Amino acid sequence: MTILIVGTGxxxxxxxxxxxxxxxxxxxxxxxxxxxxxxxxxxxxxxxxELDPSELDGFSGxxxxxxxxxxxxxxxxxxxxxxxxxxxxxxxxVPVNADTIIDAxxxxxTPLMVGYTxxxxxxxxxxxTVLDLVCRLLLEKKKK
Numbered sequence: 130m131t132i133l134i135v136g137t138g139x140x141x142x143x144x145x146x147x148x149x150x151x152x153x154x155x156x157x158x159x160x161x162x163x164x165x166x167x168x169x170x171x172x173x174x175x176x177x178x179e180l181d182p183s184e185l186d187g188f189s190g191x192x193x194x195x196x197x198x199x200x201x202x203x204x205x206x207x208x209x210x211x212x213x214x215x216x217x218x219x220x221x222x223v224p225v226n227a228d229t230i231i232d233a234x235x236x237x238x239t240p241l242m243v244g245y246t247x248x249x250x251x252x253x254x255x256x257x258t259v260l261d262l263v264c265r266l267l268l269e270k271k272k273k
Contacts, residue, residue: 130156131188134148134159134160135159135191135203136194141195142168157175158175182206185210185212186212190212200219200226205233209233211238213240214240216242216243
């Protein structure tokens with residue numbers, strides 16, 4: 130299994146470390162900008178700076194942990210390649226970018242998840258959609 134993480138900030142690092150610890154046999158690759166310096170927590174073998182669209186179907190899943198204005202740029206091609214995607218909150222910076230991501234997921238019938246911790250972000254529940262509620266309840270049920 131190969132998981133792609135897009136983003137080398139704190140959240141990307143946390144996902145990388147958690148995956149390496151919890152699933153040592155899983156290959157975890159991290160995409161960063163070619164111009165950014167190599168984070169000290171990331172091995173050179175696990176870093177990629179370019180994604181060839183023809184190779185996207187080699188990923189079992191992807192985590193988008195880049196800045197929100199870039200989420201649609203990373204998530205849409207992955208979803209179009211039928212790679213399940215977890216996007217860290219918020220889904221997008223503006224509604225039109227959120228629509229782009231959701232449309233790709235629906236059109237390709239590919240799982241799209243948005244990560245947030247309801248306990249820590251209780252104010253978000255006031256804005257929860259029916260789909261968010263269903264996903265949250267399924268995740269909570271799975272924990273039990």
